Amino acid sequence: FTPLSSLSDPRSPPAAFMRKEAMQVSIVLIFLSGVLGSTFTATRQRVRLANAPQGRSLQASARSRTRFEGAQSRVAHLTQPHRQNGYLSVPKRSLAITALEEASPTPAAPAPGGSKMWQVYEKVMGAATNLFPLWTLLSAIVAIKSPAAFAWFDTTWFTAGLGILMLSMGITLTPSDFAKVMGNPIPVAVGFVSCYGLMPLIALGLAVAFKLSPAMKAGLVLCGSVNGGQASNLCAYIAKGNVALSVLMTLSTTVGAIFMTPFLAKTLLGATIPVDAKGIAISTIQVVMLPLILGMGMRQTVPKVVDAIQPLTPVVGVVATCLLVGSAVAQVAPDIIGAGASLQWAAMLLHLVGGILGYWVMRLLGQDETTSRTSGIETSMKSSAFGFLLAKLHFGDYAARVPPAVSVVWMALIGATMAVAWRGMPIKDTTGALAKPKDY
Secondary structure (H helix, E strand, O other): OOOHHHHOOOOOOOOOOOHHHHHHHHHHHHHHHHHHHHHHHHHHHHHHHHHHHHHHHHHHHHHHHHHHHHHHHHHHHHOOOEEEOOEEEOOOHHHHHHHHHHHOOOOOOOOOOOHHHHHHHHHHHHHHHHOHHHHHHHHHHHHHHOHHHHOOOOHHHHHHHHHHHHHHHHOOOOHHHHHHHHOOOHHHHHHHHHHHHHHHHHHHHHHHHOOOOHHHHHHHHHHHOOOEOOHHHHHHHHOOOOHHHHHHHHHHHHHHHHHHHHHHHHHHHOOOOOOOHHHHHHHHHHHHHHHHHHHHHHHHHOHHHHHHHHHHHHHHHHHHHHHHHHHHHHHOHHHHHHOOHHHHHHHHHHHHHHHHHHHHHHHHOOOOHHHHHHHHHHHHOEOHHHHHHHHHHHOOOHHHHHHHHHHHHHHHHHHHHHHHHHHOOOOEOOOOOEOOOOOO
């Protein structure tokens, strides 16, 4: 939601595309082109295999079923007792079994060609998704070392990246998913309280424990007092959480930021922070609601296409998130470099402790594993870029904007790490048995 033009540091040199930066951008574009090209080829192959071979296998199964039904009548005749030379004769059952075995339908042969290629492709994409924390860290390092490498990712691209991220989540959802979540409002309410009650207090406690300066204390508390970030929806998807619940939690905290962030700033810091309510509402509709509705509409109208591309949604989300993180970090690279170790520890623990407590609060309230994972990620991942903008606009001391800048990196890194860790852990139902996994 944050215009990157407003995040730019006036002391930074102009972001001109010099030879070195242009080469770096070219490498990024070539990499993305390769990913998109392989994605298109594999998706087209999968759609072709899902249509033509399936028809042939169905015809073969129908012919095999006809032979089997015909054999059943012969078996019935073979197994009926009959008289022979005045004695009652019962045929050997082995004859009937043999007849059934010979006429029983044979399983359809696997689809020829390409299926193994798709399986390999899925494994590669799964491995790339599991390395989400590494890609996030590398994006942040590149942005810090060479901020101009992300200069091309301006406000327009930033908004489009958020839209693509939400669209990739929208095609995994249906209206019934939201209906189920709305039938149990407790998790959304608890998530709201965790966002605006638990996290600000954690931030305040960490600022006191690490003896941060008053300005940095204000910036860290502000990080804990803003709404949840949109990248949490992707992390909930990767962690096998409840994506519909994650989206509703993000929407509720985003709308709540209109009045909760100024209230907390005034109560905990004694500062008055005006928030653009109209701007937040418009951004929520453009970046969150419309892409979600479009994605769900695609799932209803072109389900075959959606089924073919759905395995790619985590990869698309990871690429979009890494670009978003890199772009945000590039705007505040000098501030992150100049931050001390105490602030780094405080920012890291804010998101880590928040995620752990967000998970266990739900567990103690009797919620299931899926809901608890979603709550942990939602509580941990804050819209740190929005906090940076508020600190820049409304806090007079320049040091107050440093904690939100550091939080941008730790928020994405902790959230991605939790998502990947939970992705490899099976979900159990209330009886302790492994629950049937959803098709992620």
